[in-house]
Amino acid sequence: MRMRNKQRKPTTLHCNAGSRCTLSAVVWSLVGCILILHLYSLVHQSDGNERDIQERLNHLQLSRELEEVEEDNDFQIPPPRGKRSPRAVKRRPKRATSLIEEFLDESSQFKHLFFPDKRTAMDPRKEVEDDNHYFYPGRIWLDTDGNPIQAHGGGILYVEKSGTYYWYGENKDGPTYHAHKKGAARVDIIGVSCYSSKDLWTWKYEGIVLAGEEQNETHDLHKSNVLERPKVIYNEKTGKYVMWMHIDDVNYTKASVGVAVSNSPIGPFEYLYSMQPHGFDSRDMTIFKDDDGVAYLVYSSEDNSELHIGPLTDDYFDVTHIMRRILVGKHREAPAIFKYDGTYYMVTSGCTGWAPNRALAHAAESIMGPWETMGNPCVGGNEVLRQTTFFAQSTFVLPLPGLPGSFIFMADRWSSADLRESRYVWLPLAVGGAADQPLEYNFGFPLWSRVSIYWHRKWKLPDHWKGI
Numbered sequence: 001m002r003m004r005n006k007q008r009k010p011t012t013l014h015c016n017a018g019s020r021c022t023l024s025a026v027v028w029s030l031v032g033c034i035l036i037l038h039l040y041s042l043v044h045q046s047d048g049n050e051r052d053i054q055e056r057l058n059h060l061q062l063s064r065e066l067e068e069v070e071e072d073n074d075f076q077i078p079p080p081r082g083k084r085s086p087r088a089v090k091r092r093p094k095r096a097t098s099l100i101e102e103f104l105d106e107s108s109q110f111k112h113l114f115f116p117d118k119r120t121a122m123d124p125r126k127e128v129e130d131d132n133h134y135f136y137p138g139r140i141w142l143d144t145d146g147n148p149i150q151a152h153g154g155g156i157l158y159v160e161k162s163g164t165y166y167w168y169g170e171n172k173d174g175p176t177y178h179a180h181k182k183g184a185a186r187v188d189i190i191g192v193s194c195y196s197s198k199d200l201w202t203w204k205y206e207g208i209v210l211a212g213e214e215q216n217e218t219h220d221l222h223k224s225n226v227l228e229r230p231k232v233i234y235n236e237k238t239g240k241y242v243m244w245m246h247i248d249d250v251n252y253t254k255a256s257v258g259v260a261v262s263n264s265p266i267g268p269f270e271y272l273y274s275m276q277p278h279g280f281d282s283r284d285m286t287i288f289k290d291d292d293g294v295a296y297l298v299y300s301s302e303d304n305s306e307l308h309i310g311p312l313t314d315d316y317f318d319v320t321h322i323m324r325r326i327l328v329g330k331h332r333e334a335p336a337i338f339k340y341d342g343t344y345y346m347v348t349s350g351c352t353g354w355a356p357n358r359a360l361a362h363a364a365e366s367i368m369g370p371w372e373t374m375g376n377p378c379v380g381g382n383e384v385l386r387q388t389t390f391f392a393q394s395t396f397v398l399p400l401p402g403l404p405g406s407f408i409f410m411a412d413r414w415s416s417a418d419l420r421e422s423r424y425v426w427l428p429l430a431v432g433g434a435a436d437q438p439l440e441y442n443f444g445f446p447l448w449s450r451v452s453i454y455w456h457r458k459w460k461l462p463d464h465w466k467g468i
């Protein structure tokens, strides 16, 4: 989290891998694109939203119920009463940023929109025919003991042998405070929670598998420090479960990654050490294990201005000396990587602290890059929802084994005033159809498939998702 507010537009366009266009070609392409965009916005000003969605509909192969485009008019501020004249209200509809301000305002009258209360919780203990196994993004999600799930900035490990999913994340079930005036909102390190499930909806609490340190102030996991975005992968060669996480001090100056290991998916994990990978600052991060067993670390570096990627050692305990800089100058964080049909994809967020911003999808033929930016993957809802990643920030993309090309996009809806109240936004993600933002796009080949994250107020996995 933290750092820069603005992400810069890319300043160069690439004609094909490696070679640059001549300057005039770049300029004329830009002029052409701007003219087209301008015309488009003039023509489609009033019915832009519907058209936009309709066009996307045409591009997509809507073969499954997961990929239905659902509009949402709940996330809107009603026109203000009093102050403004009715004409002024008519002329200028409330801008999108207002809803973001409401989102960040602890005492907003619209809080229930973003953070619905206990009464609407997803509760696996209730046998409600119509509601069981439905995901409601943003609602409180209870575990099988009836407690709200505490697994923020999380990731999921699938253990095929037992058909079990393990969800690891930050336990933020403590008071939110500011360590000093300029400090970000924080909760002391409690530890990494683990939950297990076979259906991805009913989650059993397996406890804190890596605990914060109460006493030892020099320890990385001392409660006064920062532990974020824990991710676990399994090493077939060593039979160990290896956890990587962002380790920092209260001011985010340590900027390191930590590594822990366990013989069991449900811990306990033994904390090994922290380091600055390849000698660089490392904040938001993730790890990705490829089909060939090689695992990679991806982290925001150089003050979050770029990402770095590199393979781990065979035992997954360390990075190697190989590293590439990717998305240089783009200021992206919260990376979530997945692979489909031989192509690598990544969803990232901008860097605006706890405030939500627009997601971007990226693609690459080789995981080490070059990575191309394809545009905003969010589909449906409304303009504000799409521009804020549905008021959430990416953390992980989970493949659905029985549904090739279908994934669950996992994101955090941060409640900066009370971080333990942060919610989970899980939505279907699909790969398919042509990418739709040519401006930020490689004009040559290959043509990547579009990544789409579909907004739903309520959705469930199709019955055959396990694919047996």
Ligand SMILES: *[C@@H]1O[C@H](CO)[C@@H](O)[C@H](O)[C@H]1NC(C)=O
Pocket: 216, 217, 218, 219, 220
């Ligand atoms: C405190 O933590 C540091 C760093 O992990 C370690 O070297 C030291 O032995 C610990 N001290 C105690 C008393 O456990």
Ligand SMILES: *[C@@H]1O[C@H](CO)[C@@H](O)[C@H](O)[C@H]1NC(C)=O
Pocket: 180, 249, 250, 251, 253
């Ligand atoms: C964090 O920053 C504050 C304000 O600049 C300072 O007082 C404090 O000592 C710093 N703490 C650490 C652990 O660096």
